[in-house]
Amino acid sequence: MRPTEEINFSQDIVFRPLRNVCDAVYKRLHSKDIGVDTKATPLLSKNEEDILWERGILSLDNPTGLFNAVFFYNGKNFCLRGGAEHRNLRVSQLSRETNIIDGKEVSCYVYTEYGSKNNQGGLASLNQRNKTVKQYETDSERCHVKILDKYLEVLRCDTALENDAFYMQPNSEFSSGSSMPWFKKTPVGKNTLAVMIKKMCERAGISGGYTNHSLRAFGTTTLFHANVPEKLIQQRTGHQSLEALRQYERTSESQLLDISNVMTHGGKLPSTNVKKDASSANKPSTKLGVPQLPVPKNDSVTLLLSNCTFTGCSVTLSGQAMNQAPQKTIDEQKIFEETLKDINIDDVFDD
Known part of the structure; x- marks a missing residue:
C-alpha cells in the first residue's frame, strides 16, 4: 500500500479481520455493562433558569447581569452551538423588525446564520439556505427582544462593528446612576465565552456539569415537550436531518410517569404528551378521532x-x-x- 493511498478502516477489505476482532471485543464488553452509557449534553431546566434570575446572575440592572442574560437567551432561543456560533456572532447578524399579526404590531429580532457546523459554505452548500430564526417579543420580564433592546442600546455598536464582534466586555467599574459606559471597547475573548454557562452556574451554586451547549439542548427540548412540530424545531436548530434533531428529544419524568400509569391502569396518554406531526398541523381536528x-x-x-x-x-x-x-x-x-x-x-x- 502506497503512503499516498487513502486508508478507510471501516470499508477496506484488508481491515475486515481487525474489524471482526474489534466487533467481538465490543460485544463482550457490552455484555458486562462496560461502555453502554452514552454521554449526552447536560440539560438545563426552567428551575436552573429561575435560580439564575433569583440570585442575580441574570439581570437587567448591571452590565455583567445583562451580558449574561443576552448570552443565555441567544443560546437558548436561537439554539446556538456552544463554541464557534457564539464566538463568531456579529451585530450585523441580528435585525429588528415589526410585523402585523392578527391586526397587532409585534416586534421581533431576526437572527441570520453566517456559517455553522451544518452549513460551512463551499460548493456542497450552494443551494443550502442560511438558518434564520425569528424571536418575537412577549409580555414576560425575561423577553428576549427586550433584553436585546437594552443590550444594543447601551452597547457601543460602532466599536462592536469595528471589531466585528457582538459580545463586548462588561465594565466592572460601572456604578448605578453614573454616566460611565456599560461596556468596554474590547471584545470578550474566546476562552471566556467558552465557559460562560459553567461560570454562571458556579456563581449561582448550581451543579450538574452544564456547558454552553446545554442552552441549545434546553431550547430544543423545551420545544419537544411543548409538542411543537419537528419541522418547526428543525428550522430553529438548523439540523439537516430529523435523526440528528431527535437526539435532543429528552424524555421528561412526567412523561415517564404517564407511561407508567398507562401500563398499570390502561387508557391513553394525556393529550398534552401526544406528539403532533407537522404534516397534520393544518388539518381540521376531530375530537379523539371520532x-x-x-x-x-x-x-x-x-x-x-x-x-x-x-x-x-x-x-x-x-x-x-x-x-x-x-x-x-x-x-x-x-x-x-x-x-x-x-x-x-x-x-x-x-x-
Missing part, C-alpha cells in the same frame, strides 16, 4: 341532530327535531346507522 357523520345532500341528518341533547352516555332526541326532520331514504338510513356503529359514545364526552 368520525364525522356523513351528511346527505338534503341535510336530513344535520336537521335530525340539530336540537339533540347529549348527557353522559345517553342520547335524547327532542320531539321537535324528530317532527321537523324529513323522512330519510333507505340509503340515508343505512349510512346513518353504519356511522353510529363506529362511534364510541364514551369518547365523545371524554374530557
